[in-house]
Amino acid sequence: xxxxxxxxxxxxxxxxxxxxxKDDLIxxxxxxxxxxxxxxxxxxxxxxxxxxxxxxxxxxxxGVNGAGKTTLSSILSGMCPPTAGEVLWHDQxxxxxxxxxxxxxxxxxQKPNLDNMLTLGESLIFSxxxxxxxxxxxxxxxxxxxxxFSIGSYAESLAAHLxxxxxxxxxxxxxxxxxxxxxxxDEPTVGLDPHIRHQLWEVLKRLKSEGTTILLTTHxxxxxxxxxxxxxxxxxxxxxxxxxxxNLLKKYKKTSLExxxxxxxxxxxxxxxxxxxxxxxx
Amino acid sequence: xRAKLNFFLELLxxxxxxxxxxxxxxxxxxxxxxFNFIVVFGYFIPMGGQGxxxxxxxxxGSIATFGLVSAVNxxxxxxxxxxxxxxxxxYFLTMxxxxxxxxISMALCWSTVLAILTLILFPVGxxxxxxxxxxxxxxxxxxxxxxxxxxIFIGFFSLWLAGAFQKINNIGRxxxxxxxxxxxxxxxxxxxxxxxxxxxxxxxxxxxxPVVYVTEGMRAAMLGQEGSLNFWLCLTxxxxxxxxxxxHGIARLKKWLxxx
Numbered sequence: 001x002x003x004x005x006x007x008x009x010x011x012x013x014x015x016x017x018x019x020x021x022k023d024d025l026i027x028x029x030x031x032x033x034x035x036x037x038x039x040x041x042x043x044x045x046x047x048x049x050x051x052x053x054x055x056x057x058x059x060x061x062x063g064v065n066g067a068g069k070t071t072l073s074s075i076l077s078g079m080c081p082p083t084a085g086e087v088l089w090h091d092q093x094x095x096x097x098x099x100x101x102x103x104x105x106x107x108x109x110q111k112p113n114l115d116n117m118l119t120l121g122e123s124l125i126f127s128x129x130x131x132x133x134x135x136x137x138x139x140x141x142x143x144x145x146x147x148x149f150s151i152g153s154y155a156e157s158l159a160a161h162l163x164x165x166x167x168x169x170x171x172x173x174x175x176x177x178x179x180x181x182x183x184x185x186d187e188p189t190v191g192l193d194p195h196i197r198h199q200l201w202e203v204l205k206r207l208k209s210e211g212t213t214i215l216l217t218t219h220x221x222x223x224x225x226x227x228x229x230x231x232x233x234x235x236x237x238x239x240x241x242x243x244x245x246x247n248l249l250k251k252y253k254k255t256s257l258e259x260x261x262x263x264x265x266x267x268x269x270x271x272x273x274x275x276x277x278x279x280x281x282x
Numbered sequence: 283x284r285a286k287l288n289f290f291l292e293l294l295x296x297x298x299x300x301x302x303x304x305x306x307x308x309x310x311x312x313x314x315x316x317f318n319f320i321v322v323f324g325y326f327i328p329m330g331g332q333g334x335x336x337x338x339x340x341x342x343g344s345i346a347t348f349g350l351v352s353a354v355n356x357x358x359x360x361x362x363x364x365x366x367x368x369x370x371x372x373y374f375l376t377m378x379x380x381x382x383x384x385x386i387s388m389a390l391c392w393s394t395v396l397a398i399l400t401l402i403l404f405p406v407g408x409x410x411x412x413x414x415x416x417x418x419x420x421x422x423x424x425x426x427x428x429x430x431x432x433x434i435f436i437g438f439f440s441l442w443l444a445g446a447f448q449k450i451n452n453i454g455r456x457x458x459x460x461x462x463x464x465x466x467x468x469x470x471x472x473x474x475x476x477x478x479x480x481x482x483x484x485x486x487x488x489x490x491x492p493v494v495y496v497t498e499g500m501r502a503a504m505l506g507q508e509g510s511l512n513f514w515l516c517l518t519x520x521x522x523x524x525x526x527x528x529x530h531g532i533a534r535l536k537k538w539l540x541x542x
Binding site: 035077078079080081095098099100102103105107109111112113114115116117118122126129130131132174 | 289295369541
C-alpha cells in the first residue's frame with residue numbers, strides 16, 4: 001500500500017483516488033451535505049468531500065468562514081447525518097454501529113454547548129458516567145482533566161458563571177473525559193489568551209504523543225502550522241489541498257502557512273470567478 | 283442495553299439535581315395554583331349553593347393535569363430555548379446511545395420529576411378539603427397505575443410539543459393554541475358524563491383529547507368508577523397516546539435538530 005501511495009504521489013494523482021490505507025483511522029468518501037428548508041435545498045455545505053485521517057496524526061482543517069468545516073466536524077462527530085457519501089472508521093461505515101463510534105470520539109464544538117444547570121464537577125462526572133466510567137473512575141478523571149486545564153478551582157461553579165476563556169477550557173476538558181481515540185476540535189482556541197492557547201497546545205501535543213488522532217479546525221494558522229502533521233484546505237464545500245505544512249511552504253515558496261492560505265484563497269477565488277465568467281459567456 | 287440504561291440513569295440523576303435546586307420555587311407555584319383552585323371550587327362557590335362536591339372533583343383533576351402546566355412552562359420552553367441558544371442537547375446527541383434514546387430518556391426523566399412534583403398535591407388536597415374528600419373512595423392500585431401512566435404521557439406529550447412548536451416565539455402561543463383547548467375540552471371543569479348531557483356530539487368529539495382520559499382516569503381511580511369513563515379504557519388510550527407522541531415527537535425532533 002505504501003508503494004501504491006508513492007506511485008500516486010509520483011503521478012500527482014488526486015488523494016481521493018487512493019484506497020483506504022492501512023494506517024487510515026477515518027476514510028471520508030464523497031461526503032455531501034445539503035441543508036434543506038421546507039423540503040427545498042437551502043445550501044450545499046459539502047460537495048463531495050473525500051480524504052483520510054491517519055491514525056495518530058493531527059490534521060488541521062482550514063478554510064474561510066462558511067467553507068464547510070463545522071458541517072464536516074458535526075458529521076464526523078456522529079451527530080449530523082450526511083446527505084450522501086460515507087465515513088469509514090477502521091474500514092467500516094460509522095453508521096453500521098454509530099454508538100460504538102461515538103464512544104471513541106470526543107467532540108468540542110465551536111459554540112459552547114455547556115450544561116449551564118450543573119457545576120463543572122457535576123457536569124464532568126455526568127459526562128464520564130454517561131460514557132461508561134465507574135463513579136470512582138469518573139471522579140478521578142474529572143480531577144485529572146480539571147488539573148490539565150487549570151479549572152479545578154471552579155469545580156463547584158455553574159458553567160453559566162464562567163468567563164469565555166474558562167468555558168472554552170471546560171469544553172476541552174469535557175471532550176477528553178472519556179479518553180477518546182479521536183478528537184474533533186472545532187475552533188478550540190477562539191477567545192483564549194496567548195498563555196492559555198500555548199497551554200492548550202501542550203495538552204494537544206501530549207495527546208498526540210499518546211496516540212490520539214486529532215482533527216483541528218482553526219483560524220489561527222500559526223496554530224495549524226505548529227500542531228498539524230497535515231493540513232486540509234476546504235473551500236466552498238470542496239477539499240482543495242491535503243498536504244503537510246512543509247510541502248505547502250515549499251510548493252508556494254512561502255515562509256508561513258498564513259501566506260500560503262492567503263495565496264490559496266486568492267487563487268481559488270480567481271478560479272471560481274473565471275468559472276462563473278466562462279459559464280455566463282456560454 | 284447497558285449503555286442505554288446507564289445513560290438514562292445519568293440523565294435522570296442530572297434532572298433530579300437540577301430539580302432539587304429549583305424544587306422549592308416550582309413546588310410553591312404549583313401548590314399556590316392548586317390551593318386557589320380547590321378553595322374556590324371546594325368552599326367559595328358552594329357558599330352560594332352551587333357546585334356541591336366540586337372540591338374533590340377539581341382536586342383530582344388538578345393533581346392529574348398540573349404536571350402538564352409545569353411541563354409546558356419549564357420543560358418544553360427550556361428545550362426550545364436551548365435549541366435556539368446554548369444547544370446543550372447537542373452534547374447529549376453525541377453520546378454513545380441512539381439519538382432516539384436521548385429523547386426517550388428526556389421524556390422519562392421529565393415524567394419522573396413531574397410525578398415527584400405533583401405528589402405533594404395529594405396531602406395538600408386532603409388537608410384543605412379534609413372531610414369533603416374520603417380516602418375510602420380511593421382505589422390505590424388503580425391510582426398507582428394511572429398516576430405513573432399519566433405522568434409518562436405528560437413527558438412524551440411535552441416532547442411532542444417541543445418538536446411541534448420549534449420557534450422560540452411560539453412558546454407563548456402554546457398556551458392559547460394547545461394548553462387552553464386541552465383543558466377547556468378536557469373534562470377538567472365537568473365530567474365526560476355531564477358533557478354527554480350538554481351536547482352528545484361535542485362530548486364525543488372531545489374523546490380525541492388525551493386530557494379527557496387523564497382527568498377521567500384519575501377520577502375513576504380516586505373518586506370511584508361511577509360517573510367517569512371506564513378506567514381501563516383511559517389507561518389503554520393514554521398508552522396509545524404515549525406511543526403516538528413518542529414516535530411523532532422523536533421524528534420531528536430528529537428532523538429539526540438534523541441528527542443521525
